[in-house]
Amino acid sequence: MSQLKKSPLHDRHEALGARFAEFGGWSMPLQYAGIVGEHKAVRSSVGVFDVSHLGKARLKGAGAAEFLNSAITNDAAKITVGQAQYTVLCNAEGGVVDDLIWYWLADDEVFLIPNAANTAEVVRLLAAAAPEGLSVTDEHDDYAVLAVQGPRSDETLTALGLPVGHDYMRFDAGAWHGVQLTVCRTGYTGERGYELVVPAAQAGAVWDAVLAAGQPYGIVPAGLGARDTLRTEMGYPLHGQDLRPDLSAGQCGVGWAIGWRKDAFWGDAALRAERAAGPARRLIGLLSLGRGIPRPQMSVLYDGAEVGEVTSGTFSPTLAKGIALALLPPALTPGTQVSVVVRGREEPFEVVKPPFVTTGVRAS
Structure with missing residues (x-):
């Protein structure tokens, strides 16, 4: 077994007493003081996550954005330079190779943030298809990514002199004590917040500064356990569970990120055919009507027959219920009652449309 990679902030996490877990080939903090407390701090005040395991890649050269647009599902025509966009990269069958966010830096340059385990494959596929003169480089180890999330994230970053207040999915260049970084109003928690792309060598100093600046607002370091409960409350899919190469983008809750009016993108023929016929299944939410806590791969029953499976399941700290x-x-459809087989027992659940909670992700 290959050795797990470590974040540039690994020593900080050890000093804070973090419990670690493997994620996408990386050893990352699962929790510090506890998942529920970290979750609630992000919903009510502010938390900071190390998400440096996320990939980083760059496309540079004439027509970089145009080429990327020919591959991804979403439509680059919806945004412009200075904006970021969530999108999906599919295989020929319409299955999800990866979901990612891309930053439109300039006419001839874009920056990608894929998922940890998929970075090399995304770079390989794009490099193999790229026209002459366009470079595709893997910069996974060159940068750290800090996610500052929660209602008090603006105050925290303002205290550091960083730019805040830009619209959702927009980004701006910033500097802290000479460290050049990118501040993007994105995140995976459903709360108002920002992600900082920081040179790896300066990541520790920036992490320390964020924790100090957020102290008056109750900031806590938060691990990937809380990130998972937060994203599940929002109904955000996770690659490897809800998104997979054997599951079409049209089935797994990201159909909104498909630019159906585009001439072509990878996997478009299969996805258009499925759309015309109607998908055989779709990703939807389940809310516990009892005490059952669902977990991935648990069977879902309707009228006594197995009709599907849980892809993501957890306890919601906000609702104090299984979701x-x-x-x-x-x-x-929403409102239908089904059962989930939890430890051999059939537990009642209601089909619901996510998100499970209302948050301030798009608050101005």
Whole structure:
């Protein structure tokens, strides 16, 4: 087994008493003081996550954005330079190779943030298809990414002199004590917040500064455990569970990120055919009506027959209930009662449309 990679902030996490877990080939902090407390701090005040395991790649050369647009599902025509966009990269069958965010830096340059385990494959696929004169480089180890998330994230970053207040999915260049970084109003928690792309060599100093600046606002370091409960409350899919190469983008809750009016993109023929026929299943939410806590791969029953499976399941600290994302037939619409087999028992759940909670992610 290959050795797990470590974040540039690994020593900080050790000093804070973090519990670590493997994620996408990286050893990352799962929690510090506790998942529930970290989750609630992000919902009510502010938390900071190390998400440096996320990939980083760069496309540079004439027509960089145009080439990327020919591959990804979303439509670059919806945004412009200075904006970021969530999108999906599919295989020929319409299955999800990866979901990622791309930053439109300039006419001839874009920056990508794929998922940790998929970075090399995304770079390989794009490099193999790129026209002459366009470079695709893997910069995974060159940068750290800090996610400052929560209602008090603006005050925290303002105290550091960093730019805040830009619209959702926009980014701006910033500097802290000579460290050049990018501040993007994105995140995976559903709360108002920002992600800082920082040179790896300066990541420790910036992490320390963020924690100090957020102290008056109750900031806590938060691990990937809280990130998972937060994203599940929002119904955000996770690659490897809700998003997979064997599952079409049209089924797994990211159909909104498909630019159907585009002439072509990778996997478009299969996805258009599925759209015309109607998908056989779709990703939808489940809310516990009892005490059952769902987990991935648990069976979902309707009228005693197995009709699908849980792809993501957890305890919601906000609702104090079990919640899940599950692949189910489209006929099982919100309001339908189903059962999830939890430790051999059939537990009652209601089909619901995510998000499970209302948050301030797009608040001005």
